[in-house]
Amino acid sequence: MITNLSRQLAQHPEVLLPSVKSRNAEGEIVEIVESISVDQKEEKLQRLIDTDIGIFLERYGKLLNEEQWKDLLNQSNNRDNYELQFYLKKYMPSLSVNNVKKEVKNREESSKTLVKNRRWAHVQRLMQDTSPNGYFSMENMEKRRPYLYYQHVGRYKGEDTPKFEKGDKLYERLLQK
Numbered sequence: 001m002i003t004n005l006s007r008q009l010a011q012h013p014e015v016l017l018p019s020v021k022s023r024n025a026e027g028e029i030v031e032i033v034e035s036i037s038v039d040q041k042e043e044k045l046q047r048l049i050d051t052d053i054g055i056f057l058e059r060y061g062k063l064l065n066e067e068q069w070k071d072l073l074n075q076s077n078n079r080d081n082y083e084l085q086f087y088l089k090k091y092m093p094s095l096s097v098n099n100v101k102k103e104v105k106n107r108e109e110s111s112k113t114l115v116k117n118r119r120w121a122h123v124q125r126l127m128q129d130t131s132p133n134g135y136f137s138m139e140n141m142e143k144r145r146p147y148l149y150y151q152h153v154g155r156y157k158g159e160d161t162p163k164f165e166k167g168d169k170l171y172e173r174l175l176q177k
Contacts, residue, residue, distance in 0.1 A: 005068050006049060010042035012063055017044055054083030061087040 009015050017036070024030045036044075048056045053072075064072075069092050072084060126135040133140065142149040 005064075005071055006042045006045040008068070009045055009060055009063065010038050014063060015041070015045070015060060017041060053081060054087075057083060057087035061091050064091070066092060 022030060045056070045060075069088060073088070129135060131137070138149075138153070142154070
């Protein structure tokens, strides 16, 4: 993957390795351009990728295509590299990790929302069943989770609690005590 990347870039005509500058006998700065083979170029590019991905991307990031960027991102040690993310945003904003994270997050949120909506619709159907054997009838709730039923309902039901008729008004109930 990454070695393939350095091989492809070594053959690219726009890839120029930095030249060496030195002083000649008169003390003037002279630029020495080495003529190196493609294999040596590939080796130097690979070394640069391994040692300093930021400098590599600064020099050659604009030459990379989408597949090569994906290869760089798939490297586990490069995934959280700040310099990689910076140049990725600069040269390939569509692949930026932030965009990918947002897209994944939106998909996760929409699937969570879908699940919640399905659950809510099912609860609504269960609540409409008002028969004595319905899901939310007191007897069925007590059968399903007796301890929970006792905590929330049963402990407030006493033997001396009077039974009220369905049509009784509140003031009639209070006056009966």
